[in-house]
Amino acid sequence: MKIIKINAENPEKEKIRMARDILQQGGTLVYPTDTVYGLAANIFHKKAVYNIYRMKKRSSDKPISICLSKTEDIKMVAQLNQQTEKIIRKILPGPYTLILNRKDDVPSWITPGTDKIGIRIPDNAICRELSREFPITTTSANISGHPSPKSAQEARDELDDHPDMIIDSGPCPGGVSSTVLDLTVTPPLILREGAGMEKLL
Incomplete structure (x- = not known):
């Protein structure tokens, strides 16, 4: 397992390229977000996504959210209308984490048993660079049911050496999991209160 230090505000291009290559080849890595540290796999690599489930000891019937680079990418994986676009x-x-109705070409191993998908676009340059060429998974880098890691070291202690790489940019500024907002219903429904709640009230 590789551990690389990276600049949170201006991530080094060569280090991002190295991390993205690992994901392109079906590997997994731990990365920082604007809330907590997450686990990434290329969503189109079935084995890599299953490795995420295995590392987290997560039930295989629970969907995993995805991270995208920019809001314009959402239309590639989810169905939008004027109301949801305004909120986005x-x-x-x-x-x-926004819950939307997924499009049919989203891999079934990301959304087992549901026609919905969870989408994140974190306020974090590393996330946006990692997901620039393809969507990646975004699920906290911990065993299911355990506290979400706020630092790379906490993630490593939790997952041992199972991920192929850990990207360390220091402690996450949020430290609290994302707020989950279901946009498939009207009015939108808050499914989990977390970071950013004050903006929704």
Whole structure:
């Protein structure tokens, strides 16, 4: 397992390229977000996504959210309308997981048993660079049911040497998991209160 230090505000291009290559080849890595440290796999690599489930000891019937680089990418994986687009423009990028109706070409191993998908666009340059060429998973880098890691060291202690790489940019500024907002219903429904709640009230 590789551990690389990276600049949170201006991530070094060569280090991002190295991390993205690992994901392109079906590897997994730990990375910082604007809330907590997450686990990444290329969503189109079935084995890599299953490795995320295995590392987290997560039930295989629970969906995993995805991270995108920019709001314009959402239309590639989810169905949008004027209302959802207005909300998205208001709060993203930011510490929110938005539940939307997925498009049919989203891999079934990301959304087992559901036609919905969770989407994040964190206010974090590293996330946006990692997901620039393909969507990646975004799920906290911990065993299911355990506290979410706020630092790379906490993530390593939790997952041992199972990920192929850990990207360390220091402690996450948020330290609290994202707020989950269901945009498939009207009015939108808050499924989990977390970071950024004050902006929704």
